[in-house]
Amino acid sequence: MKEHILIVDDDSDILELLEYNLSSAGYDVLGFLNTKYVRQVLSEESVDLIIMDRNLPEIDGGLYVEMLRNKNINIPVIFLSAKGSAEDIKDGFLKGADDYVTKPFNMDELLLRIKAVLKRYHSELSKNGSVMEYKDIKIDNNMRTVTIDGKNIEITKLEIAILKVMISNQGRVLDREFLLKHIWKDSENIRQKTVNVAMKRLKEKIDPLRQKEYIKTIRGVGYLMS
């Protein structure tokens, strides 16, 4: 799974350069020219690393990160700054940086530092990151939560597994044999009827009022998320 890097830099040239290079290096990049939507994005996406310019017009990048740390957001941060004085670097580390790179920087070195920071901090958490969505259903694999229209719902392991398979095969009708094979691994010892019951239970949870019809039954074949 791709790791997500959020970048904030008010210089659009540098931002583009970073976006291009980090994307090429296989990261999922979210670039911003200011901090306006950062909090929101952090709460919605599972971000693995933040690269932040320290000299932003509205707010000092260092202060912003300090604020994030106070809110118990401990995603690793690499500061990017034209200022290279010892005092600045020191301040950066104190504010919670994990590394500090001065402009102009060498892209290869930055990539290596990114790799090192990610390895150090995030190897376990980010292995299955990402958010899956279908209409107003959202599955956060990192937090292992499912929300529908923003509201959190209680859901079991099996139900999440079904939901994931349905979403990642949306548009295809999945027959019971397929579902047993992919969700219940030991399809041998389990009756096909079991799928019906499991589906009913899942439908009940994600759409108790029977209004959305997320999952449609295709008589004689199987189930479809269109």
Added chain:
Amino acid sequence: MKEHILIVDDDSDILELLEYNLSSAGYDVLGFLNTKYVRQVLSEESVDLIIMDRNLPEIDGGLYVEMLRNKNINIPVIFLSAKGSAEDIKDGFLKGADDYVTKPFNMDELLLRIKAVLKRYHSELSKNGSVMEYKDIKIDNNMRTVTIDGKNIEITKLEIAILKVMISNQGRVLDREFLLKHIWKDSENIRQKTVNVAMKRLKEKIDPLRQKEYIKTIRGVGYLMS
């Protein structure tokens, strides 16, 4: 408590410079011109950080560190090198470096990087001076005390460790494998059931009346502090 830094550099001028500056900065410095006695010192002294020149006459510093890592010596290492090519830096990180500084270096910056690496290394133990909070739970990392709603509670080392990990990962379900890896370091030799018992004991302490539900059990997955 002074932290111990071991330095290996065959250039005696640089070695002296480092010894002088790091000592002034309050570290206990052990300088060597070659790797001859390093193994022995490591086994006798509690070294917190190694600063190693990559271009040593007898052996490549990178290879030496690789060897240490293979022997399960995981003391953080900062490489010092005249070589600054991307390829070299990459190789350094691959061999197990925690940071990489190219010569000629700025002493102030080096000091900051040392501080950062040490802080990372000791991060779990002492989040210097900081106070962690979650709802009405407050952990004072200096005093090693926990108060709930202002009232001091008796709590053990392990329980604090769990609480810290739960708080710094709030909003995310932590499975037993993760908890074992991060709290009990030698996850190999410990049963997953142990986590259940530890959690029960922690819950008992922080919420004896079962009213707050600070920590929620996610059946089939792990534990969540939301």
Added chain:
DNA sequence: AATTCTAGGTTACATTATGATTACATAAAA
């Protein structure tokens, strides 16, 4: 349209898996 047939829904119950609890053993600290 009425009848039959069948797939799937629904419900109730059985089984299984997982976590909580307890008691005790062992390790660490005082």
Added chain:
DNA sequence: TTTTATGTAATCATAATGTAACCTAGAATT
């Protein structure tokens, strides 16, 4: 040593899941 903390195993409690019996709706046949 004594005391305290922590790990482990046995047992208990319950939520999650599987199964079977029955019900219903829609397609096929008449």
